[in-house]
Amino acid sequence: xxxxxKKKLTDYDMQQLIGQVLRVGVILSGTIAxxxxxxxxxxxxxxxxxxxxxxxxxxxxxxxxxxxxGILTGSAAEIIQLGVVILIATPIIRIIFSLFSFILExxxxxxxxxxxxxxxxxxxxxxxxxx
Amino acid sequence: xxxxxxxxxxxxxxxxxxxxxxxxxxxxxVVIIPLLTLFFHVDIRYxxxxxxxxxxxxxxxxxxxxxxxxxxxxxxxxFLEIATTVGxxxxxxxxxxxxxxxxxxxxxVMLIFSASMTLRKKNEQILTEGSRMxxxxxxxxxxxxxxxxxxxxxxxxxxxxSVMTIAGVLSGLLGIGSGALKVLAMDTAMRVPFRVSxxxxxxxVGVTAAASAVVYLQRGYIDPGIAFPVVIGVLAGAITGSxxxxxxxxxxxxxxxxxxxxxxxxxxIYNGFNHKF
Numbered sequence: 001x002x003x004x005x006k007k008k009l010t011d012y013d014m015q016q017l018i019g020q021v022l023r024v025g026v027i028l029s030g031t032i033a034x035x036x037x038x039x040x041x042x043x044x045x046x047x048x049x050x051x052x053x054x055x056x057x058x059x060x061x062x063x064x065x066x067x068x069x070g071i072l073t074g075s076a077a078e079i080i081q082l083g084v085v086i087l088i089a090t091p092i093i094r095i096i097f098s099l100f101s102f103i104l105e106x107x108x109x110x111x112x113x114x115x116x117x118x119x120x121x122x123x124x125x126x127x128x129x130x131x
Numbered sequence: 132x133x134x135x136x137x138x139x140x141x142x143x144x145x146x147x148x149x150x151x152x153x154x155x156x157x158x159x160x161v162v163i164i165p166l167l168t169l170f171f172h173v174d175i176r177y178x179x180x181x182x183x184x185x186x187x188x189x190x191x192x193x194x195x196x197x198x199x200x201x202x203x204x205x206x207x208x209x210f211l212e213i214a215t216t217v218g219x220x221x222x223x224x225x226x227x228x229x230x231x232x233x234x235x236x237x238x239x240v241m242l243i244f245s246a247s248m249t250l251r252k253k254n255e256q257i258l259t260e261g262s263r264m265x266x267x268x269x270x271x272x273x274x275x276x277x278x279x280x281x282x283x284x285x286x287x288x289x290x291x292x293s294v295m296t297i298a299g300v301l302s303g304l305l306g307i308g309s310g311a312l313k314v315l316a317m318d319t320a321m322r323v324p325f326r327v328s329x330x331x332x333x334x335x336v337g338v339t340a341a342a343s344a345v346v347y348l349q350r351g352y353i354d355p356g357i358a359f360p361v362v363i364g365v366l367a368g369a370i371t372g373s374x375x376x377x378x379x380x381x382x383x384x385x386x387x388x389x390x391x392x393x394x395x396x397x398x399x400i401y402n403g404f405n406h407k408f
Contacts, residue, residue: 012201019199022191022337030188030366037138037359045135049356051167054174056351063349080355084184087362088344090191091337098209109269113210117338120216125345129224 014101021097025090033083040076092121134356141171142360149189149368154381155249155388156329158336159365160186160307164238165395168408173357175231175408179306180352183344185365186308190337192366193373197330200275204327207270207285207317208334211295215313215339218299223343226304232403238305239400245311246389246396253318253325262286265321274327283324291321303343308336
């Protein structure tokens with residue numbers, strides 16, 4: 001493992017790493033959403049859907065703390081939301097891995113480009129755009 | 132209709148959407164929105180949330196294979212993601228001030244454009260002379276082929292970047308990957324070879340959609356009861372699609388699908404003008 005790190009990191013290594021990050025993210029989120037989904041059908045499957053009017057989701061589904069609290073109480077919907085959050089996080093984590101790869105490749109220009117993309121997403125996350 | 136039947140029908144619909152999206156290259160999100168709004172009468176805002184999540188799932192799922200094979204131009208994707216993410220955040224802000232019926236009309240127009248794009252001729256020509264900008268940004272690269280790596284160079288980087296910004300805005304506003312516009316920017320303007328542009332576009336969809344999805348999640352557009360059948364269905368459909376893609380002739384399918392999409396689009400535009408959303 002150490003010999004590998006010492007060796008100069010190439011574009012090929014980065015491609016394998018990014019590909020792996022994306023794959024793990026999709027499998028993990030799909031599995032969690034699937035388990036949550038089956039459980040959700042057991043809990044609420046006999047109810048009636050009411051998606052015709054938009055009410056917005058309750059706080060429990062829209063924030064990490066809300067999702068965490070919901071899971072602790074055994075609510076399946078929040079488990080699905082956890083899967084969704086992991087899915088949304090997957091491309092963002094991919095950017096962070098790209099950033100480290102460009103740093104190791106000593107590609108200054110692309111370190112800056114990657115940082116710009118990352119800051120746009122972070123602004124979107126914490127910029128209070130939810131209105 | 133109970134939640135159980137709703138989920139099962141939606142799961143089947145999302146599977147077909149993922150399959151069609153993967154075979155035609157349009158992506159899963161494009162079919163999910165009309166399916167949810169016109170067929171299930173789901174509010175278009177929930178549909179946008181679900182489509183965004185579906186776009187991220189299909190993009191990440193298929194991109195992982197293409198990136199590993201070295202077809203995707205990661206630097207080009209990274210550079211253009213500046214344009215698409217800024218656009219996507221702008222789109223998510225614009226969405227607040229846009230009436231849902233207008234969103235539906237814009238979506239319909241975008242759908243017709245996407246359908247016509249699937250029928251157009253691919254860019255097979257490879258440039259051997261690139262622009263200076265392309266050189267500075269290290270965008271010239273190679274892609275693997277049975278005859279060994281094929282080198283290619285790019286031009287009109289600024290023009291491609293501008294179209295990408297528009298693609299980002301539409302993606303943030305409508306919740307779709309806007310793959311068609313992305314390919315237009317890369318193929319037509321920057322002269323990226325077809326295989327590279329489709330896979331790089333796919334690679335970028337995930338990040339672009341994530342940029343606006345974080346906003347829509349906080350706004351409460353993403354409902355778990357819709358999200359889970361959509362994600363699982365679209366993913367399974369996309370996997371089937373990638374397995375049978377090489378075995379069937381997609382040209383006839385693309386034509387049928389484009390006609391179907393255009394009819395759906397006209398329906399959405401009509402309903403939008405009549406304030407049915």
